[in-house]
Amino acid sequence: MKSVKRIELVELYNAIKNMDSSVKYDKWFVYATSVNLTKIEDEVKLILEANKIPEEYYEFEKKRQDIFTKYANKDENGEPVVNETGAWSFASEITETLRDEIEILIDEYKDILKETERERDDFDLFLSDEVEVDIREVSIDRFPDQLSPQEMKALLIMAETV
Numbered sequence: 585m586k587s588v589k590r591i592e593l594v595e596l597y598n599a600i601k602n603m604d605s606s607v608k609y610d611k612w613f614v615y616a617t618s619v620n621l622t623k624i625e626d627e628v629k630l631i632l633e634a635n636k637i638p639e640e641y642y643e644f645e646k647k648r649q650d651i652f653t654k655y656a657n658k659d660e661n662g663e664p665v666v667n668e669t670g671a672w673s674f675a676s677e678i679t680e681t682l683r684d685e686i687e688i689l690i691d692e693y694k695d696i697l698k699e700t701e702r703e704r705d706d707f708d709l710f711l712s713d714e715v716e717v718d719i720r721e722v723s724i725d726r727f728p729d730q731l732s733p734q735e736m737k738a739l740l741i742m743a744e745t746v
Contacts, residue, residue, distance in 0.1 A: 585718050589711065589712055590712070591712065592738070593627055596620065596741050598738065601621070615722075616742055619720040623720070634707060634710060636703075637700065640693065640696040644689065655675075720742065
């Protein structure tokens, strides 16, 4: 049994699920990932279900996006103009109007925004809690050579300790 943070289980689950099925992996590595996927699947589903976002928050986000779209500079196709960092472009003369409408919207949804922020904080704490999991280990020599640093970090939970 290993003591791992819930976030590490989610990362392991995602790394295994996102493995390229067209690649031929070492059979012992595949065996370990398959066993571990089965062992952690239920726990990961429970973790993800705990991250419920209130429906009202989605309403707020839709209205906020509608306001941004309404005031954004548009390209020749009528689509909002965004810069290279992904920020929307707005005419300087409407910035105050935009800010006022967003402030009114935030005030309208202030309770749900506070609740959502509190729930996110609670969920972050929940993710940092450790749980005991029976992880099937495999030699690091059996790991694929072509792993990104993020994939390696997630999969290292499965590496045999000496």
